Amino acid sequence: MRFYKECLHCNKELIGRRDKKFCDPQCKSAYQYQQAQEQPERFYNRVDNQLKLNRRLLKYFNKAGKATIRTEQLNSEGFNPNYFTHYWKNGKGDVYLFVYEYGFLKRVENTIEKYVLIQWQGYMEK
Known part of the structure; x- marks a missing residue:
């Protein structure tokens, strides 16, 4: 049985483990950066800045x-x-x-x- 999943960032087909979410470390990093940008600035960051x-x-x-x-x-x-x-x-x-x-x-x-x-x-x- 084969599972077809896509990379959460670039939507390429994932090959490998069942629980894999990203095709490579660059996509994982880009996805996390994008998610962080969409979040409101954290209180700690505002104060520190x-x-x-x-x-x-x-x-x-x-x-x-x-x-x-x-x-x-x-x-x-x-x-x-x-x-x-x-x-x-x-x-x-x-x-x-x-x-x-x-x-x-x-x-x-x-x-x-x-x-x-x-x-x-x-x-x-x-």
């Missing part, structure tokens, strides 16, 4: 170790201040939010919202 983008932007705009930038400029690049990895409170009580080793603090100067950008330093460890 936003953290990576936030870190990249903070690093780019903070080349000297400390910088100030308007919030609108950073936010227009895709920065989202709601995604951070940890925080640090300085002696004055200001709370800096960090994305890995790059931190930011929201300030308002003359009605203009800005972020003060800093880089993690050894003395911040407690």
Whole structure:
């Protein structure tokens, strides 16, 4: 008795084991990639991607170790201040939010919202 099944990706006739689903590893990989693209983005991936983008932007705009930038400029690049990895409170009580080793603090100067950008330093460890 012979079973006729087709590859789930390319629809070629499958030869071999009864439970075979793909004709080769490339079709299996292409099929799984296609299925993943059709699924909505997982929560973990959304958070991870936003953290990576936030870190990249903070690093780019903070080349000297400390910088100030308007919030609108950073936010227009895709920065989202709601995604951070940890925080640090300085002696004055200001709370800096960090994305890995790059931190930011929201300030308002003359009605203009800005972020003060800093880089993690050894003395911040407690």
